[in-house]
Amino acid sequence: MYSYNLKTLLRSAAAVCAAAGIMACQELKIDSQAEFPPKMETDAQESYTLLAQSPNVITFNISSNTPWTIKSDAQWCTPDPAMSSASSLVAEITVTTEDNDSEQARTATLTVSAEDVAEPFVITVTQEAKDAFILQAPEEGNIAQDGGSKLFKVISNKSWKITTEAIWLEFSALEGEATSAEGVEVTATAKDNPGMERTALVTVTSGLGKKTFEVTQDGIVLRFDEVEDESALMFGCLGETLQFTVNSNIAWKPVTPESDNLIVEKVDDQTLAVTVTRANKYFTTQYFDVSIVPEDESLTMVDPAVLTVSQQAIAWCSGCSTNEDGSVTFVSDNSESRVCTNAGLATGTLLWTFRDIDLSAGLFDINAWQSPGPTFHAWIGGGSMDMNTGGVLESGMDFWAASSVDATLDDLNAMQTMKLTIFPTPDESALEFTLYIDDRQIGAFTTPCNPWGEMGENPVPYYFGFAGDSGAVGTMTVTSFEYIPYEE
Numbered sequence: 001m002y003s004y005n006l007k008t009l010l011r012s013a014a015a016v017c018a019a020a021g022i023m024a025c026q027e028l029k030i031d032s033q034a035e036f037p038p039k040m041e042t043d044a045q046e047s048y049t050l051l052a053q054s055p056n057v058i059t060f061n062i063s064s065n066t067p068w069t070i071k072s073d074a075q076w077c078t079p080d081p082a083m084s085s086a087s088s089l090v091a092e093i094t095v096t097t098e099d100n101d102s103e104q105a106r107t108a109t110l111t112v113s114a115e116d117v118a119e120p121f122v123i124t125v126t127q128e129a130k131d132a133f134i135l136q137a138p139e140e141g142n143i144a145q146d147g148g149s150k151l152f153k154v155i156s157n158k159s160w161k162i163t164t165e166a167i168w169l170e171f172s173a174l175e176g177e178a179t180s181a182e183g184v185e186v187t188a189t190a191k192d193n194p195g196m197e198r199t200a201l202v203t204v205t206s207g208l209g210k211k212t213f214e215v216t217q218d219g220i221v222l223r224f225d226e227v228e229d230e231s232a233l234m235f236g237c238l239g240e241t242l243q244f245t246v247n248s249n250i251a252w253k254p255v256t257p258e259s260d261n262l263i264v265e266k267v268d269d270q271t272l273a274v275t276v277t278r279a280n281k282y283f284t285t286q287y288f289d290v291s292i293v294p295e296d297e298s299l300t301m302v303d304p305a306v307l308t309v310s311q312q313a314i315a316w317c318s319g320c321s322t323n324e325d326g327s328v329t330f331v332s333d334n335s336e337s338r339v340c341t342n343a344g345l346a347t348g349t350l351l352w353t354f355r356d357i358d359l360s361a362g363l364f365d366i367n368a369w370q371s372p373g374p375t376f377h378a379w380i381g382g383g384s385m386d387m388n389t390g391g392v393l394e395s396g397m398d399f400w401a402a403s404s405v406d407a408t409l410d411d412l413n414a415m416q417t418m419k420l421t422i423f424p425t426p427d428e429s430a431l432e433f434t435l436y437i438d439d440r441q442i443g444a445f446t447t448p449c450n451p452w453g454e455m456g457e458n459p460v461p462y463y464f465g466f467a468g469d470s471g472a473v474g475t476m477t478v479t480s481f482e483y484i485p486y487e488e
Contacts, residue, residue, distance in 0.1 A: 040064040040114035040121070047124040050097055051208070055127060058095035065089060066115045074108035076100075077125050097125065103132040103157050132157040133209040134183070142197075143190045145218040152213070155183035156206040162186065166200030168193070169215060193219040195301040221249045222294065224272075224307045234285070237312040237342045238483065239276040244290075244307060246270055251295035255304065259288055280311045281482040282326030283339065287311075314481055315339035320465060327355075327479040330465045332472040338365065338465025339478075346459040347431065347486035352418040353479045359413055362472030366420070368460040374451030376460070378420075378435060378443070379470065380405055381412035403445040407437055423486055424450060 044060035062068060067089065070079040076098040081091055100106060110123040138150035154160050154176070161175040172187040188202065197219040203212045225245040227233055235242060239261075246252065246269070254264040254272060263275040274290050288311070291304040313322075319337040320330045330337040345368070359381070368376040419436040431451065434444040464481075466472035 036065065038066040038114065038116035040066065040068055040112070040117050042112060042121055044093070044112070044121065044123055046122070047126065048095075050125065050127045052100040052128045052130045053208070054099065055097045058097075058125070059092060060095075061090075061092050062112065063090050064114050066117065068112060068114040071111045071113070072108055073111075074106070074125075076106070076127075077108035077110070079110060095125065097127060100127045100130055103129050105129045128207065129157055131207040131209045133160075133206040133211070135204050135211040135213070136183070137213040138188070138215065143215065143217040145193050145220075147189075147191045147193075148217075149187050149189040150215055151185055151187055153183045153185050154204060154206070155179055155181070156209075158207040160204060160206040162202065162204050164200050164202045166198070166202075166215075168198065168217070169200045169202070188215055190215070190217045193217050196220050196222070196303065220294075220299065220302050221247060222252055222292065222302055223247050223305045224292075233307075233309045235276040235309065235311045237314045238279045239311070241273055241275040242309075243267065243271050243273050246272055246292060246305070248292075248305075250299070250302075252292045252305075253295045255291040255293055257288065257290060262288055262290065264290055274309060276311050279483045280314045281480040283313050283315055283317070283322045283328040283478070283481070284326045285310050285313050286326070312342055314483070315341045315462075323477070325479070327477050329356075329475060329477045330472075331475050332362065332466035332470075334362075334468075334471060334473060336466065336468040337472075338463050338467060339481075341462045341483075344459025344461050345483050347422045347424060349482075349484040349486075350420040350422075350462070351480075351482040351484070352464075353481075354416055354418070354476065355479055356475065356477045357413050357415065359409060359472060359474035359476065361409070362466065362474070363470040364412055364418075364472075364476070365464060365467040365470045367463045367467065369463070374460060376433070376462075378405060380407050380418075380435075380437075380442070381409050401433075401445045401447045403433075403443045405435065405443040407442045411437055411442075 041063045042060055044062075048058050050056060050058075062084075064084065067084045069083040070093065071082070072079060077095065078097075079093055079095045081093065084091065095110065097108075106127050106129075108125045108127075110125065112121040112123065114120075132155075134155040136153040136155070138152045143150060157178050159175065159177050160179075162171055162173070168190055170189045172189075173184065176184055197216065199214050199216040201212055201214055203210060223246075225247050227244070232242075248269070251269075252266075254266055257264060261276055261278050263277060265273045265275075267273050272290070272292060276288075280286050288309050289306050290309060291306045293304045294302050315328075317328060317339055319332075319335060320328055320339060322328050328339055362381065364380045366376070366378040366380070368374075415437045417436075417438055419439075421432070421434045421436075423432050423434075424430070425432060425446065429450055431447045432444070433447070435442050465476075465478075
C-alpha cells in the first residue's frame with residue numbers, strides 16, 4: 001500500500017502546474033515566465049501597399065512575454081490595439097487607414113516595440129495617390145478608307161495602358177509611366193480598309209480609372225437609310241408597292257426573297273422597290289426580310305444589307321384573340337366574338353380555313369356593310385338561313401337579292417373550309433354570289449345590278465365570326481382568311 005503526506009501531494013501538484021504552463025507558452029511560441037529572456041514575435045510584413053480609395057484593412061498578430069506598444073507616425077494610419085493589455089501579451093492587430101484624397105502617394109511607419117527587447121519591428125505602409133487621370137479623346141470624324149491616323153493625349157499621375165480588340169489599329173505607344181501635367185500624345189494609325197466601315201473601341205486604364213473612346217474608319221458602304229417612322233415599313237393588308245432608299249458607294253443588286261409574296265426591283269442606285277403581291281391571310285402582322293448585296297461577287301467581306309418589313313394583319317379583333325400561328329379563335333356565349341377586315345373587299349374570292357369548331361348552338365355570321373352602298377349578309381349553320389345583299393347606291397338605285405343557305409349546325413361543326421365568290425356576270429351588269437362549305441355549294445344568287453361598279457370599285461369591309469345576335473355558344477378557330485381579287 002502507498003501513502004502520501006500533505007507535503008508530497010503539494011509538491012506533486014506544483015510540478016504538474018508548472019509543466020502545463022510551459023507547454024502552453026510553447027504552443028504560442030512565447031515564454032511568459034519572468035526568468036526567461038524578453039522576447040516578441042509577429043507575423044506582420046515589413047511593408048504594405050494600399051489603394052487610395054476604400055483601402056483594405058491590415059491585420060497581423062503579436063506574441064510576446066513582455067509588454068509591447070505600436071506607434072504610428074501618421075494620423076491617417078491607426079493600429080488597434082496600440083499596446084498590450086494587462087491580461088494578455090498576445091493580440092491580433094488591426095490597422096485602418098483613411099482614404100487618400102491627394103494626388104500624391106503617402107507613407108506611414110508603424111514601430112512595434114517590446115519592453116527590454118532591443119530591436120523594434122518596423123512596418124512601412126504606403127498608400128497610393130488618388131487617381132489624376134485625364135484622357136483627351138481624338139477629334140470627331142472618321143479615318144479615311146485608304147488609311148490615316150488620330151491623335152489623343154493621356155495625362156495621369158500613374159502608369160497607364162492602352163488596349164483594343166481591333167487588330168487593324170496600331171498605336172505609337174501602348175503603355176507608359178506617370179506623365180507630366182502636359183501629358184503624353186499617342187497616335188492611332190489605321191491602314192487601308194478593303195471592307196466595310198469599321199469601328200474600334202479603345203480603352204485606356206490608369207490605376208483604378210478606365211476611359212474609352214471609339215475610332216471609326218470609312219469603308220465600303222452598303223445599307224438602307226434609317227426609317228424613323230416604323231409605319232413606313234408596313235405594307236397594307238391587301239399588298240402594295242413601297243420604295244426604300246439605299247446608301248451605298250458600290251454597285252449593288254437585290255436578293256431574290258424567300259417569300260413568293262414579295263417582288264424586289266432596283267429602281268436606281270439609291271432606290272429599291274418592294275411589292276407585296278397578295279393579301280395577308282393571317283390575323284397577325286407578318287414580317288419579311290429584303291436584302292441587297294454587292295454586284296461584285298468577289299467582295300465576300302461585305303455583309304448583305306437587310307431591311308425588315310411587315311404586312312398588316314388582314315383583320316382586327318372584337319371579342320376574340322389571335323394565336324401565335326396567325327389564326328384567330330372566337331369564343332361566344334351569346335356574345336359578340338368576331339373580326340373586321342382592315343381594308344374593304346370587292347369582287348373576287350374569299351376563302352376561310354378552320355379548325356377546332358365546337359358549337360352547341362348558333363350561327364356563323366358574315367356581314368359586309370357600307371352606307372350608302374352595297375351590303376352583304378349571310379347566317380350559316382341553322383338550317384335554311386338567308387344570304388342576301390342589298391342597299392342604296394350613290395345613284396339612288398335600291399336593290400335586293402337573297403338565297404337560302406343549305407347548312408346545318410352539324411355541317412358547321414364539321415367544316416374545314418368556306419368559300420364565297422363574288423364574280424361579275426359576263427356583261428358586267430350584275431354580280432353572282434356563291435357560297436361553299438368544303439367545296440359543296442350551299443347558296444347562290446345574282447344581283448339585279450352591279451353594286452360594286454366597275455370591277456373593284458367601292459370595296460366593303462367584312463365582319464365575320466359570331467355576331468351578338470347570332471346566338472352562338474361555343475368556340476371556333478379560323479386558321480386563315482384569304483382574299484383573291486377577281487381578274488377578268
